[in-house]
Amino acid sequence: MDGFLRVEKLGKAFAADKPVFSDVSFKLDRGEFVCIIGHSGCGKTTILNVIAGLDTASTGHVFMDGREVAGPSLERGVVFQSHALMPWLTVRKNIAFAVESRWPEKKASQIDEAVRAAVELVGLTAAIDKLPSQLSGGMKQRVGIARAFAIQPKMLLLDEPFGALDALTRGTIQEELISIVRKTQQTVFMITHDVDEAILLADRILLMKNGGETDAGYVPGGVGEVVVNTLPKDRNRRNLHHLDGYYELRNNIVDFLVTRAKH
Amino acid sequence: MNASLFKSLEFRAGLVSLLIFVFILAVWHAATLQSAPAPAPTTPVSAEQAEYDKLMGKSAPAAGETAKTTGFPTLAQMGSTVVKQLSNPFYDNGPNDKGIAIQLAYSLARVGLGFLIACLVAIPLGFVIGMSPLLRRAFDPFIQVLKPISPLAWMPLALYTIKDSSISGVFVIFICSVWPMLLNTAFGVASVKREWLNVASTLEVKPLRKALKVILPAAAPTILTGMRISMGIAWLVIVAAEMLVGGTGIGYFVWNEWNNLSLTNVIFAILVIGVVGMLLDLFFARLQRAVTYVE
Numbered sequence: 001m002d003g004f005l006r007v008e009k010l011g012k013a014f015a016a017d018k019p020v021f022s023d024v025s026f027k028l029d030r031g032e033f034v035c036i037i038g039h040s041g042c043g044k045t046t047i048l049n050v051i052a053g054l055d056t057a058s059t060g061h062v063f064m065d066g067r068e069v070a071g072p073s074l075e076r077g078v079v080f081q082s083h084a085l086m087p088w089l090t091v092r093k094n095i096a097f098a099v100e101s102r103w104p105e106k107k108a109s110q111i112d113e114a115v116r117a118a119v120e121l122v123g124l125t126a127a128i129d130k131l132p133s134q135l136s137g138g139m140k141q142r143v144g145i146a147r148a149f150a151i152q153p154k155m156l157l158l159d160e161p162f163g164a165l166d167a168l169t170r171g172t173i174q175e176e177l178i179s180i181v182r183k184t185q186q187t188v189f190m191i192t193h194d195v196d197e198a199i200l201l202a203d204r205i206l207l208m209k210n211g212g213e214t215d216a217g218y219v220p221g222g223v224g225e226v227v228v229n230t231l232p233k234d235r236n237r238r239n240l241h242h243l244d245g246y247y248e249l250r251n252n253i254v255d256f257l258v259t260r261a262k263h
Numbered sequence: 264m265n266a267s268l269f270k271s272l273e274f275r276a277g278l279v280s281l282l283i284f285v286f287i288l289a290v291w292h293a294a295t296l297q298s299a300p301a302p303a304p305t306t307p308v309s310a311e312q313a314e315y316d317k318l319m320g321k322s323a324p325a326a327g328e329t330a331k332t333t334g335f336p337t338l339a340q341m342g343s344t345v346v347k348q349l350s351n352p353f354y355d356n357g358p359n360d361k362g363i364a365i366q367l368a369y370s371l372a373r374v375g376l377g378f379l380i381a382c383l384v385a386i387p388l389g390f391v392i393g394m395s396p397l398l399r400r401a402f403d404p405f406i407q408v409l410k411p412i413s414p415l416a417w418m419p420l421a422l423y424t425i426k427d428s429s430i431s432g433v434f435v436i437f438i439c440s441v442w443p444m445l446l447n448t449a450f451g452v453a454s455v456k457r458e459w460l461n462v463a464s465t466l467e468v469k470p471l472r473k474a475l476k477v478i479l480p481a482a483a484p485t486i487l488t489g490m491r492i493s494m495g496i497a498w499l500v501i502v503a504a505e506m507l508v509g510g511t512g513i514g515y516f517v518w519n520e521w522n523n524l525s526l527t528n529v530i531f532a533i534l535v536i537g538v539v540g541m542l543l544d545l546f547f548a549r550l551q552r553a554v555t556y557v558e
Contacts (some may be wrong), residue, residue, distance in 0.1 A: 056460055088554075
């Protein structure tokens with residue numbers, strides 16, 4: 001455990017006496033893929049935004065590569081749930097905008113080369129000069145992923161990137177994501193609502209508890225359990241549900257979400 | 264099949280437009296029919312009487328000249344005025360007698376200058392107001408009070424301080440076109456999607472680059488809408504402003520021809536104002552289409 005990303009005692013409170021979550025601590029190793037699952041409102045997106053530097057926590061700190069996170073950085077690529085492409089720019093220009101931001105000194109030809117490589121990574125070369133409005137939801141999200149990869153960040157933050165996609169498209173992009181992540185040895189932190197998605201992608205799964213009133217008063221939310229994914233690394237969508245241990249893993253997570261996630 | 268249907272719809276609409284136009288002309292013609300000039304008196308007049316009639320504006324029409332009537336101009340008179348004005352639009356016979364193109368050029372120059380200055384003020388200021396909730400609140404009372412003031416109400420103050428009627432006209436155009444642009448720019452900038460700003464933040468985009476590459480294109484359709492509204496208002500106001508300050512311009516032309524009791528020229532000027540206003544609007548509509556994006 002080298003603790004490439006360290007989240008220490010993170011807490012967020014909109015009302016001072018009732019923090020949404022508190023005392024959230026976990027580590028990510030270099031090259032690790034970690035998913036976080038929890039019900040709506042438990043603060044998953046807040047945690048991701050704090051790691052991204054887009055939001056601030058009420059308490060606690062985040063360190064990446066030994067340095068404290070204080071604001072957004074090119075070292076952390078973010079894929080947003082709503083793909084967040086600029087609708088007035090073509091695919092090429094959307095990604096070029098990111099590449100130019102990362103390497104302002106690059107020449108136009110070098111930028112275009114990097115853009116092409118990123119677009120090829122997600123298999124969208126044919127649509128490179130199209131506007132986002134001319135693409136399907138899955139293609140837009142692929143562009144979002146290509147943009148995040150194009151800046152070669154030290155880690156990737158994915159905020160429920162496949163939430164708005166249909167099941168078939170989602171499956172295809174999940175496999176693409178796995179192959180890209182394996183190829184580039186990326187460290188990934190990802191929010192999801194989909195238990196199978198988490199089991200397929202993640203090395204570890206953080207299960208979050210919602211805050212709530214108990215007999216002993218208000219208890220803030222936080223990471224309830226950490227599940228280590230013991231399934232073989234080469235798992236894929238087709239063999240996943242035939243693997244030994246898959247159902248135990250899945251039942252454990254579903255049980256947590258149904259019965260243990262609420263105080 | 265579909266295309267031909269669309270085509271035929273356009274064709275039919277054009278046909279109806281033409282019919283409406285012919286109908287208007289027919290009504291005009293019918294309404295001015297009885298005001299044809301009475302036959303000229305056949306009794307010879309003495310030289311003194313002729314001179315007196317001339318001074319009283321009652322001289323018999325010279326040969327070849329269109330007969331003057333006291334009523335609304337006939338279609339033929341209107342037509343000859345249009346032909347005469349359009350065949351020589353650039354003549355300049357001194358301060359009160361200039362061709363329509365010259366008068367239009369004066370008006371367009373004033374509108375263009377006032378509008379340009381308004382752009383230079385409203386767009387940067389709107390940007391700042393749109394980005395800062397503090398400034399938005401601070402500026403709001405001023406904007407709310409100044410916006411509903413008729414631009415012509417500024418005229419005395421402008422004339423007194425600027426001491427130049429032409430520049431006062433420009434100022435009036437500036438003051439009337441600044442508000443819609445300011446409000447639209449501020450609104451457009453304030454409602455740029457959070458996610459695009461987040462993208463810019465995670466890419467560590469510098470403020471100026473963010474303003475030009477993210478916020479400006481995102482807000483451009485709204486800003487252009489403001490500019491289009493402003494131009495519409497500016498073209499409405501310039502006529503009134505020039506009537507007031509006089510000297511040159513299409514507004515002054517209208518007023519001058521009214522003083523000359525030349526209704527044909529007044530009607531001609533009204534048509535010109537309408538056509539130019541339409542062209543200006545078309546121009547901004549095209550610009551607007553160029554910056555609009557589909558999400």
